Amino acid sequence: MFTPLGLDHVVFRVEDQQASQRFYVDVLGCTVDHVNERISLIHLRFGEHYIDLLPATAEAPATVAGGVDHVCLSIQCDDLAKAADELRRRGVVIEGDVVQRRGAYGTGPSLYVRDPDGHVVELKPRPVPSA
Numbered sequence: 001m002f003t004p005l006g007l008d009h010v011v012f013r014v015e016d017q018q019a020s021q022r023f024y025v026d027v028l029g030c031t032v033d034h035v036n037e038r039i040s041l042i043h044l045r046f047g048e049h050y051i052d053l054l055p056a057t058a059e060a061p062a063t064v065a066g067g068v069d070h071v072c073l074s075i076q077c078d079d080l081a082k083a084a085d086e087l088r089r090r091g092v093v094i095e096g097d098v099v100q101r102r103g104a105y106g107t108g109p110s111l112y113v114r115d116p117d118g119h120v121v122e123l124k125p126r127p128v129p130s131a
Contacts, residue, residue, distance in 0.1 A: 001086050002077035008103045008124050009043075009050035011069040013062045017042060020053050034102065043102065050104040070112070070120035072103055077125040080109045087113060095120065 014020040021042055024030040030044035030051060042053040054069055056062035077083050080098050088094055095112035103110065103124045110124040 001083045002075040002080075002123070002125070005074040005076055005126050007049055008072040008074040008105060008122070008126070009052055010071050011041075011052040011054055013056045013060050013064070013067045013069050014053050015056050015062045017053050017055055024051055024053070036102070045104075048104060068119075070122055072110070072122035072124050074103070074105065074126045075123055077123075080111055080123070080125055083123070084111050 012020070017040070021032070021044070024044050024046075025032065028046070030046045032042065033045040033050065034043040035041070036043070040055050044051045044053065052069075054060075056067070060069065084094055084098060093114040095114060098109045098111050100107055101110045101122070101124065105124075105126045108125060108127055110122050113121050113123060115121055
């Protein structure tokens with residue numbers, strides 16, 4: 001179905017995006033890689049990975065689950081839609097469809113699933129480097 005490769009990114013819900021950005025940049029050494037102004041999402045580069053900052057809302061406050069919105073796992077997968085069908089057959093809760101999203105390794109297809117405790121996990125195939 002797919003092969004695990006590692007972490008792509010983690011998304012934090014934050015009360016003060018600018019204060020959080022300063023912390024991750026000035027204290028932890030991240031760099032701002034991209035800003036998605038449409039949804040107020042800041043992608044911070046931390047080595048090969050992303051730490052994303054998303055504003056807290058009434059529906060998704062920073063205090064829920066320690067402020068973690070979701071984690072994204074980087075996978076090797078030739079057909080994410082087929083993998084989604086297999087996951088559904090196994091009883092996994094799928095959130096929506098395969099959608100193009102930005103991650104630490106570029107923009108491409110991804111899929112949200114829920115673990116048994118309701119945590120959101122994004123599965124995102126890592127692009128194969130060109131020769």
